[in-house]
Amino acid sequence: xxxxxxxxxxxxxxxxxxxxxxxxxxxxxxxxxxxxxxxxxxxxxxxxxxxxxxxxxxxxxxxxxxxxxxxxxxxxxxxxxxxxxxxxxxxxxxxxxxxxxxxxxxxxxxxxxxxxxxxxxxxxxxxxxxxxxxxxxxxxxxxxxxxxxxxxxxxxxxxxxxxxxxxxxxxxxxxxxxxxxxxxxxxxxxxxxxxxxxxxxxxxxxxxxxxxxxxxxxxxxxxxxxxxxxxxxxxxxxxxxxxxxxxxxxxxxxxxxxxxxxxxxxxxxxxxxxxxxxxxxxxxxxxxxxxxxxxxxxxxxxxxxxxxxxxxxxxxxxxxxxxxxxxxxxxxxxxxxxxxxxxxxxxxxxxxxxxxxxxxxxxxxxxx
Numbered sequence: 001x002x003x004x005x006x007x008x009x010x011x012x013x014x015x016x017x018x019x020x021x022x023x024x025x026x027x028x029x030x031x032x033x034x035x036x037x038x039x040x041x042x043x044x045x046x047x048x049x050x051x052x053x054x055x056x057x058x059x060x061x062x063x064x065x066x067x068x069x070x071x072x073x074x075x076x077x078x079x080x081x082x083x084x085x086x087x088x089x090x091x092x093x094x095x096x097x098x099x100x101x102x103x104x105x106x107x108x109x110x111x112x113x114x115x116x117x118x119x120x121x122x123x124x125x126x127x128x129x130x131x132x133x134x135x136x137x138x139x140x141x142x143x144x145x146x147x148x149x150x151x152x153x154x155x156x157x158x159x160x161x162x163x164x165x166x167x168x169x170x171x172x173x174x175x176x177x178x179x180x181x182x183x184x185x186x187x188x189x190x191x192x193x194x195x196x197x198x199x200x201x202x203x204x205x206x207x208x209x210x211x212x213x214x215x216x217x218x219x220x221x222x223x224x225x226x227x228x229x230x231x232x233x234x235x236x237x238x239x240x241x242x243x244x245x246x247x248x249x250x251x252x253x254x255x256x257x258x259x260x261x262x263x264x265x266x267x268x269x270x271x272x273x274x275x276x277x278x279x280x281x282x283x284x285x286x287x288x289x290x291x292x293x294x295x296x297x298x299x300x301x302x303x304x305x306x307x308x309x310x311x312x313x314x315x316x317x318x319x320x321x322x323x324x325x326x327x328x329x330x331x332x333x334x335x336x337x338x339x340x341x342x343x344x345x346x347x348x349x350x351x352x353x354x355x356x357x358x359x360x361x362x363x364x365x366x367x368x
Contacts, residue, residue: 002255003257005036008029008033009036009040010040011257012033018213018216018220018241019242020221020223020224020243020245021226021235021245022224022225022226022246023225023226023227023260028247028255029255031063034061034189037187038059038189041186041187042057054090054091058185059188060162060165060187062154062158063190063191067154069087070085070153071084072085073085074144080142082143083127083142085127086126086127086128091157095157095160095161096157097124101160101161101164104160105160106119106156108159108160109152112201112204112205113152117130117132119153129141129142131143148196148197151195151196155193155205159212165182165185166215166216168182169182169216169220170215186220187220188222188223189223189224190222194206194226194231202228203230207238210234210238211238213239225247243259244259244260244261245257245258245259245260274298275298275359277294278294278295278355282352287348287351295355299314299358302314316354
């Protein structure tokens with residue numbers, strides 16, 4: 001039986017491990033889980049919780065709400081004075097104004113994007129402009145960066161905050177710390193900071209975060225969620241003292257947090273989750289168009305593991321027909337009505353046929 005996100009959050013809160021690492025597909029409740037944990041750790045009716053500053057916060061988090069603190073002024077009238085504005089908040093004020101971390105934010109941002117892409121803060125740190133500065137070339141000023149670059153910028157601000165937090169809290173005696181604003185902090189929740197990053201920068205971010213977490217020895221606890229298997233892999237291999245989970249949303253709207261022990265994490269082959277999802281859809285006659293995409297994904301991962309050069313090599317006889325007319329066409333359809341339409345009985349039967357073929361012929365383990 002599934003649980004509510006509040007119950008899942010309580011399960012995380014009751015765990016005493018330094019790091020809890022959670023894998024979940026998009027749309028399975030990761031961001032809402034961060035809010036539920038925040039409400040458990042620091043209830044709104046707790047008079048000690050100061051929502052306007054850092055002084056009594058017990059949890060800080062990076063998620064979609066963090067990115068909402070930053071918004072574009074696109075200068076719609078003239079289209080020349082483009083700037084990223086920052087809603088007033090205790091985090092950026094502490095990092096940028098009080099701690100003077102703006103140059104470190106810029107450095108982190110350029111590490112994850114482009115060395116020549118340069119942010120410039122205004123005097124009160126309420127907005128940022130961006131330009132390309134390529135040596136002797138004329139700078140390209142006031143440009144609008146991509147959504148992926150914007151996410152990297154927001155992460156760079158949070159990363160600078162997190163680095164300062166760990167440095168401060170690592171001083172065991174509170175009276176000797178440079179500030180008392182972090183003394184109540186217990187949790188850091190990080191939800192998918194890798195949106196739109198290429199694999200190289202994604203891995204770099206994961207390694208940087210891992211090293212920072214390993215440096216922390218104050219008792220601070222970390223909950224990290226992601227939908228990206230590479231990011232998960234790097235964190236799993238880099239961090240000790242962790243518990244690993246798969247978060248899954250059930251058909252009835254409840255959730256399941258399943259612990260992933262030992263070897264099931266080493267390559268994080270979430271093909272077993274794909275297998276289970278397709279299997280349940282077939283058994284309940286709930287196959288939809290997107291199950292063809294999941295099926296192709298399962299074929300690709302199995303082919304990669306077994307060393308086949310092409311995933312289509314695993315298809316049954318008449319491979320070209322299945323490849324061209326079924327898998328590839330359905331997975332990459334750009335027609336909205338085709339994506340939304342209920343699969344025909346013949347299409348549902350094709351999913352069953354290809355699924356059974358893969359499971360029966362390529363050594364998937366089966367319960368006796």
